[in-house]
Amino acid sequence: MHATTGVGGGLSDEQRIESAAHGLLRDLGRLTRALLRAGEFGLTRSEVSVLDALAAAPLRVTELAAHAGMVQPRVTALLQKLEDRELVTRRRCTTDRRAVETSLTPAGRLLLDQGRQRMATALLSALHTTPIDDCERVVCAAQKSVATLAEAMEPEAT
Template sequence: MKKTLQHELKRKKPFDRPEQEAILNIMKTSDQLQNRYGRLFRQFDLTSSQYNVLRILRGEGRPLPSLEIADRMIQVVPAITGLIDRLEKRELVVRRRCEEDRRVVFVEITQAGIALVEQLDLPVQELETELFGHLQERELKQLTRLLEKARTSMT
């Protein structure tokens, strides 16, 4: 039997509207994904947000202003400065003030930060396969397209 959200939540009645069911499904799935990724990152003494910063910086390959990093984050982080503080304390990133505009702070990933992200590459890939490997490529593309379409009303 197919396990539906109504069954998982032990709801006696169906959902009031398909929009409600879809949104609750997304929220339930997001929560489960965050928990699984959180467990993985905790093994490396990182949070999901810290990993995200390191991933962004490695992918860019150059220092970025802290506010640009905040704009690129998967999840909104209200305190990007504190997040970068913790990464800097672990020597995973370094900060430098912009010479032209002292208000701008550039953040650069260190070799230790790159090494840590590289160490996570395979475990992250394995987790992605474990979580979504049962879906066909066309289903993954459809899911991506639908989620992107759903987000268009939120911007």
């Protein structure tokens, strides 16, 4: 239903959301590029995405592909590059010998952790005129907002 309300200048709900979402993808992409530059990972966005997906626990290629929004052959190629750099290891799954699980190596975890720290430092620096408590609130609110939108769009991914 496209109800019209007094809030938002008489716009329908859909028009209000469209107005709020205008430029969201562009701005998220811009922020992602800036954070990856600040993180100085020395990796592509896709490679960092794979490392990030592995941060919580080892995953199978199919799970990684779903998490990263990539096709399996692309993930397999990325994993080979990351394995060559000794950032991930692959081994047969203990519960299903047909499957292969990938996990971060200590070097991969260190690279990810250091990059995240550089990203946090860059965010704090960019918000240098804002009091630290406000910086934390802004970053936490942005993270919660993005998580809420992601959950709404892909509820099964959590």
